[in-house]
Amino acid sequence: QKEVEQDPGPLSVPEGAIVSLNCTYSNSAFQYFMWYRQYSRKGPELLMYTYSSGNKEDGRFTAQVDKSSKYISLFIRDSQPSDSATYLCAMTSTDKLIFGTGTRLQVFP
Amino acid sequence: GAGVSQSPRYKVAKRGQDVALRCDPISGHVSLFWYQQALGQGPEFLTYFQNEAQLDKSGLPSDRFFAERPEGSVSTLKIQRTQQEDSAVYLCASSSTLAAAGNIQYFGAGTRLSVL
Numbered sequence: 001q002k003e004v005e006q007d008p009g010p011l012s013v014p015e016g017a018i019v020s021l022n023c024t025y026s027n028s029a030f031q032y033f034m035w036y037r038q039y040s041r042k043g044p045e046l047l048m049y050t051y052s053s054g055n056k057e058d059g060r061f062t063a064q065v066d067k068s069s070k071y072i073s074l075f076i077r078d079s080q081p082s083d084s085a086t087y088l089c090a091m092t093s094t095d096k097l098i099f100g101t102g103t104r105l106q107v108f109p
Numbered sequence: 110g111a112g113v114s115q116s117p118r119y120k121v122a123k124r125g126q127d128v129a130l131r132c133d134p135i136s137g138h139v140s141l142f143w144y145q146q147a148l149g150q151g152p153e154f155l156t157y158f159q160n161e162a163q164l165d166k167s168g169l170p171s172d173r174f175f176a177e178r179p180e181g182s183v184s185t186l187k188i189q190r191t192q193q194e195d196s197a198v199y200l201c202a203s204s205s206t207l208a209a210a211g212n213i214q215y216f217g218a219g220t221r222l223s224v225l
Contacts, residue, residue, distance in 0.1 A: 008149070032211035043113070043200055043216035044152065051211065088151050095165060096142065097214060099151030 003027050006089055006100025015109050019076040023089035023100045026070065030091040030098075033065050035074045038086045038102065047087075048074065079107045111135070113217035115201050121223045122191045130186045130220045134203030141184050142202040142214055143176055152200050158184060159207065191224045198222070 006023045013019055021035075032051055036044035048063035050056050050072075056063045062075040072091070076083055086102040114133040122128050134141050140159050144152035145168075154168040160181035169176070173192075178184040188195055198221050202214035 004151075006151070034213075036216075041218070041221075043202075043218045046213060046215070049213060090151075092211065095140075095157050095212070096154035096168070097144075097152070099153070101149070101151050 001026065002101075003098050004089065004091060004100045007103055008101050010104040010106060012106045012108065013079055015079060015081060015107055017079050017107070019079050019083070019105060019107075021074040021076075021087050021089075021103050021105070023072050023091075024070055025072075025091060025098075027091075027093070027098075028067075028070065029093040032092050033063070033072050034090045034097070035061075035063055036088040036090060036099075038088055040085075044088055076105075079105075081107050081109055083107050113201055113203050113215055115199075115217040115220050117220060118218065119221050119223075121225065123225055124191060124193060126191050126224075127187065127189045128191055128222065130188075130199050130222070132184045132186070132201030132203075132217060134182065134184070134201070135205070135215060138203035138205045138215075139181070139207055140204040140212060140214075141178060142204070143184070143186050144200040144202065145170075146198040146200055146219070148197070155186070155199075188222075191222075193224050196222055196224045 035048040053067045064073045088102045089100040090097040143155040146152040157165040158178040198219040204212040
């Protein structure tokens with residue numbers, strides 16, 4: 001079993017929908033949680049960064065961390081076609097990041 | 110300033126060839142990471158440098174993989190006697206902080222290696 005599990009999708013939603021992306025993990029030592037967005041043939045780009053449990057909001061994006069359940073989420077409000085990409089969750093307690101497999105999201109007009 | 114730069118963007122190698130992949134981190138960043146991303150998968154950690162010191166190489170899959178950062182800036186990932194299973198995107202990331210835990214890593218676009 002992988003340390004970080006993420007549904008690979010693909011997830012297809014209409015423009016304007018609320019999108020929910022999730023990851024579960026097994027290592028209780030993880031303290032730092034991130035969401036990266038990766039467009040095709042590009043490197044991952046940091047979207048959200050959270051330390052320990054709690055919520056963080058940035059524009060249309062909200063990240064939630066529930067350490068008691070070992071579960072993290074990313075919500076995208078008013079989704080746009082430009083949000084179509086692969087979303088990777090990542091977490092760490094030390095130096096190296098442990099990534100999920102990524103969820104492919106397609107937002108259609 | 111410029112982000113993390115990787116070259117070449119694409120590399121095709123015949124099985125058994127040696128390849129060298131280059132990473133130019135963001136200027137002034139002391140930490141540098143290499144990851145391997147197979148098709149349809151998330152990146153997997155290979156190795157980590159702090160300045161010129163290689164502090165963690167636990168993710169290197171075999172002794173055919175070697176990384177260096179001799180002057181604490183540019184890094185090279187070398188793969189000897191390439192095999193088909195080495196085909197992947199190799200990502201480089203850099204981070205400005207000396208403290209390793211929780212550092213924000215900025216990624217390059219990657220080098221896509223295809224071994225025929």
